[in-house]
Amino acid sequence: MTVLYHAPLSPFCRKVRLTLSEKRIDTDLQEERYWEKSPDFLRRNPLGKVPVLRIDGLVMSESQAICEYLEDVYPTPSLLPTDPRERYEVRRIVGYFDDTFHREVTVKVLGERITKKLTGAGYPDSRLVKEGVTRIKVHLDYMAHLLDHRRWLAGDVMTLADFAAAAQLSVLDYSSDVDWHRQPGVKDWYAKIKSRPAFRGLLADQVVGFPPPPHYADLDF
Amino acid sequence: MTVLYHAPLSPFCRKVRLTLSEKRIDTDLQEERYWEKSPDFLRRNPLGKVPVLRIDGLVMSESQAICEYLEDVYPTPSLLPTDPRERYEVRRIVGYFDDTFHREVTVKVLGERITKKLTGAGYPDSRLVKEGVTRIKVHLDYMAHLLDHRRWLAGDVMTLADFAAAAQLSVLDYSSDVDWHRQPGVKDWYAKIKSRPAFRGLLADQVVGFPPPPHYADLDF
Numbered sequence: 338m339t340v341l342y343h344a345p346l347s348p349f350c351r352k353v354r355l356t357l358s359e360k361r362i363d364t365d366l367q368e369e370r371y372w373e374k375s376p377d378f379l380r381r382n383p384l385g386k387v388p389v390l391r392i393d394g395l396v397m398s399e400s401q402a403i404c405e406y407l408e409d410v411y412p413t414p415s416l417l418p419t420d421p422r423e424r425y426e427v428r429r430i431v432g433y434f435d436d437t438f439h440r441e442v443t444v445k446v447l448g449e450r451i452t453k454k455l456t457g458a459g460y461p462d463s464r465l466v467k468e469g470v471t472r473i474k475v476h477l478d479y480m481a482h483l484l485d486h487r488r489w490l491a492g493d494v495m496t497l498a499d500f501a502a503a504a505q506l507s508v509l510d511y512s513s514d515v516d517w518h519r520q521p522g523v524k525d526w527y528a529k530i531k532s533r534p535a536f537r538g539l540l541a542d543q544v545v546g547f548p549p550p551p552h553y554a555d556l557d558f
Numbered sequence: 559m560t561v562l563y564h565a566p567l568s569p570f571c572r573k574v575r576l577t578l579s580e581k582r583i584d585t586d587l588q589e590e591r592y593w594e595k596s597p598d599f600l601r602r603n604p605l606g607k608v609p610v611l612r613i614d615g616l617v618m619s620e621s622q623a624i625c626e627y628l629e630d631v632y633p634t635p636s637l638l639p640t641d642p643r644e645r646y647e648v649r650r651i652v653g654y655f656d657d658t659f660h661r662e663v664t665v666k667v668l669g670e671r672i673t674k675k676l677t678g679a680g681y682p683d684s685r686l687v688k689e690g691v692t693r694i695k696v697h698l699d700y701m702a703h704l705l706d707h708r709r710w711l712a713g714d715v716m717t718l719a720d721f722a723a724a725a726q727l728s729v730l731d732y733s734s735d736v737d738w739h740r741q742p743g744v745k746d747w748y749a750k751i752k753s754r755p756a757f758r759g760l761l762a763d764q765v766v767g768f769p770p771p772p773h774y775a776d777l778d779f
Contacts, residue, residue, distance in 0.1 A: 383700065384658055395643065399657075401622075402649035409642040421630040422616065428623035436620075436657075437605055479604070 342369040342381065342389040345542040346451060346511060348443055349400035349435070350388040351504035356404050356497065358535035360411045362392075366538070372456035401435060404497055416497045427491040430483075430498035434505050438476050443505050445469030446514050451547055473509070474519065481520035495530070503530045507539055513550045517558065532556050563590040563602065563610040566763040567672060567732060569664060570621035570656070571609040572725035577625050577718065579756035581632045583613075587759070593677035622652060625718055637718045648712040651704075651719035655726050659697050664726050666690030667735050672768055694730070695740065702741035716751070724751045728760055734771045738779065753777050 341357065341364050343350035357364045369378055371387045382389045382398045390397045393410070397403050408417045417427055446469035449461040480502065483490055491498035506527060509515050517524045530536060540554040552558040562578065562585050564571035578585045590599055592608045603610045603619045611618045614631070618624050629638045638648055667690035670682040701723065704711055712719035727748060730736050738745045751757060761775040773779040 384654070386658070395646070397646065397650070399650045399653035402646050402653050405649050406642055406646040409645060421627055424630060425616070425618060425623050425627040428626055429618070429620045432620035432623050433605070437607070 339364045340367055340391040341365070342367050342378065342387055342391075344369060344371060344387050345544055346447065346455075346508045347387055348439060348504040348508050351507060351539055352435075352497075352500050353388045353390060353400050353403050353407075354538060355500040355504065355535050356407050356416060357390075358538060359414060359416065359500075359533070360407060362407070362411060372458075401431060404431075404500075408497070416495070416500070418492070418494070418496065423492055427496045427498045430491050431501040434498075434501040438502075438505050441472045442469045442476060443509060446473070447508055447512055450512055450514075451544070455544070455547070470514065473514065474516075477516070477520050477523050480526070481522045484522040484526050490526070499526075499530055503527065503536075507531075507536075511542070511544075511549045511553055512547075528556070528558070531558075560585045561588055561612040562586070563588045563599065563608055563612075565590060565592060565608050566765055567668065567676075567729045568608050569660060569725040569729050572728060572760055573656075573718075573721050574609045574611060574621050574624050574628075575759060576721040576725065576756050577628050577637060578611075579759060580635060580637065580721075580754070581628060583628070583632060593679075622656060625652075625721075629718070637716070637721070639713070639715070639717065644713055648717045648719045651712050652722040655719075655722040659723075659726050662693045663690045663697060664730060667694070668729055668733055671733055671735075672765070676765070676768070691735065694735065695737075698737070698741050698744050701747070702743045705743040705747050711747070720747075720751055724748065724757075728752075728757075732763070732765075732770045732774055733768070749777065749779070752779075 339357070339362055341350070341353060343354065343366060345368065354366070369387050369389070371378065371385055374385050379385055381396050384398065386398060388398070388400055388403065390403050397406065404416075408415070418424055445465040449466045453459055453461055480490065487493060489495045489499050490502055506515055517527070531540070543549070560578070560583055562571070562574060564575065564587060566589065575587070590608050590610070592599065592606055595606050600606055602617050605619065607619060609619070609621055609624065611624050618627065625637075629636070639645055666686040670687045674680055674682055701711065708714060710716045710720050711723055727736055738748070752761070764770070
């Protein structure tokens, strides 16, 4: 049985969940309180990070390495094109969301507002929250610029790039931190990806003490 | 002509430089004062990050997307195995160095000590430097654990994983922040990679105001 050790509001876990689900790989989800660093969990990943995926007799970590493995071994449906230039563009956008977007927005907004309280790491730093809230605008505008001449973020088909972006935006939407009115093109794209069967699990997530807003699971938001 | 816009002490630029050089792709290196955000540079990469690679009529960013593209289009010599499990292991280690190692060590040590001064971002925070200096020990021990039963970090052949790791360690070695006595296995591995022709350019780097220690370019360190 394939098992994913995850945290509901981790965008990296969500990227892997979307990929597993889109590829119809039946997976048992185990919620991991990774900040408690239980001996069992540290045995699975000494770095103490989620996601950790148990599949094909392997225990895997690092979300992008996991997604590339799933693409190599479970190629249908494909989430990475075959043309090297198109593959590059997908990986560029994945890197942009996993690194820059996450660091400039998700860590500052969700990390300060929710993760800190959840993990007992102290009180939010309002200066950082404000920086993140300002910065997300630039990134929504950049997404709109990409979507202006493409159906999906990296081109005309849905790829890992869309999952990497939707993973970050969906956790920020859980804390009502995405202004969907700013860029109608980005809202249309999110509505399209939100209505996919692979997204259902994410929309059912509930974190105790932090209920999502009503629009979070609404396909017509 | 292939052009790489880079900063000498950026580990991500170094990972790409090693890959280009190992694949014998003749490249013109242009040093970029990325923190000055010149209009020309922002046109090449609106995010204002290095490396930026101009190749095959494309302007590319995001170091890992660049390395995967180079592997797709210039497969000789190969830096990524063909077996999916081995590919996973390479990408896991690349992710580990690009993300965790960089965030826990390089940003705190080199970022505080050198990058801050270089870019005019203020004075080093000695608490962060201390955290990084403590944390590198854990990572050197983990590398020793990997190298205990492998010739290279991800297996028996040299791969992108070795370049990702050597890129981080080489910038820390530039500021004398690697204790090579701690793990002889790691020192042997670094001696091996340091003696490759692809490494020569890195060893010739000089940052004005921050001369490297004598052992930095010494193959017999």
